[in-house]
Amino acid sequence: MNTNTTDIGILNELSEMIALRMKSFMDPAHDGDWVEHKSHADYDLWFIQSGIVKIAIHGTEHTARPGDVVLFYPGIPYIASTIGSGCRFIYVHFDFGIGQQQRILDDFQLSGVVPGELVREETALFDASYVRSKGNRLYMKACLTAVLAKIIELHGQGAYIGTFAHGKSSRKTGGSLDVLQRVFQYVDERLHTAIKMSELAAIAGVSEKYFISYFKKIVGITPGQYIYQIKMNRARDYLYQKKYTVQQIASFLGYPDPFTFSKAFKKYYRVPPSKFE
Structure with missing residues (x-):
């Protein structure tokens, strides 16, 4: 799979559903003889503080210097070493997922x-x-989120492409977001209609039953949850513009009447559209 073709827009659209959990962190110092053969069970970030770190993956050597950030994907074996007087870096093990999909980053060439x-x-x-960190882990989590968000943004702009995976997903299970790109586009273009699962399944080229299962496995949520989230994102954007009535927005988003739209909106945002700010 060529992960460059996967649109990072899905992460922006579902940003409110993303869960990031820091599992452990430390700042080890290593002497010049340090060598590490390993693979991680989770995502791992190294913030290089001093020295030079050499990382060999799939027979290719990569170099990280002070200030660089190294992103490892789960299950990818590597050999890390240093030279000269050694190195020091901060590492963070973390989970990053949407719903039941805890490997959502694997579909993007970020590692x-x-x-x-x-x-x-x-x-x-x-x-x-x-x-x-000992006094404010919440702040540390926020800063880690900012780093990952920046890396994702750079990738979306074409300013950074990870070189560890050689364009291949590290997912162990079949499937990828690439297969669903046309589905995402169709939903975005047809929000003003009542979108049927059979339509989306036909676009993906599979049965309706398989499509629902596949979508949830890959994205982490059901197609229905995805459509609802997109509609609420667009509703918020329309209301911020202050140019449209509730009735117009209901029509834009495929709701049969303003009451049905307002009910769906209040369920999500806890306030009716008329009081949203």
């Missing part, structure tokens, strides 16, 4: 050495938050 100049502001915040 690799991120040059420090591309994430300087975000890594500076993270480094400072690490010093305060």
Whole structure:
């Protein structure tokens, strides 16, 4: 799979559903003889503080220097070493997922050495938050989120492409977001209608029953939940523009009447559209 073709827009659309959980973190110092043969069960970020780190993956050697960030995907074996007087880095093990899909990043070619100049502001915040981590882990989590969001943004802009995976997904289960790109596009273009599962299944080229199961496995939520989230995102955007009536927005989003739309909106945002700010 060529992960460059996968649109990162799905992560923006479902940003409110993303769950990031820090599992462990530390700042080990290693001497010049350090060598590590390993693969991780979760996502792993290294913030290089000093020295030079060499990372060999699939027979290719990569170099990380102070200020660089190294993103490892789960299950990818590597050999890490240092030279000279050694190295020190902060590492963070974390989970990043949507709903039941805890490997959502695997569909994007992000794993690799991120040059420090591309994430300087975000890594500076993270480094400072690490010093305060014993007293404010919530702040550290927020800074880690900012770093990942920046890496994702850079990838979407074409300014960074990870080199660890060589364009291949590290998912162990079959399928990928690529298969659903036409489905996402169709939903976006047809929000003004009552979208049927049979229509989406036909676009994906599978049976309706299989489509629902496949979608949930890959995205982490059901197609119905996805459509609802997209509609609520668009409803919020329309209301922010302050140009449309509730009746117009209900029509834009395929609701039969303003009452049905207002009920769906209040269920999500806890306030009716008329009081949303």
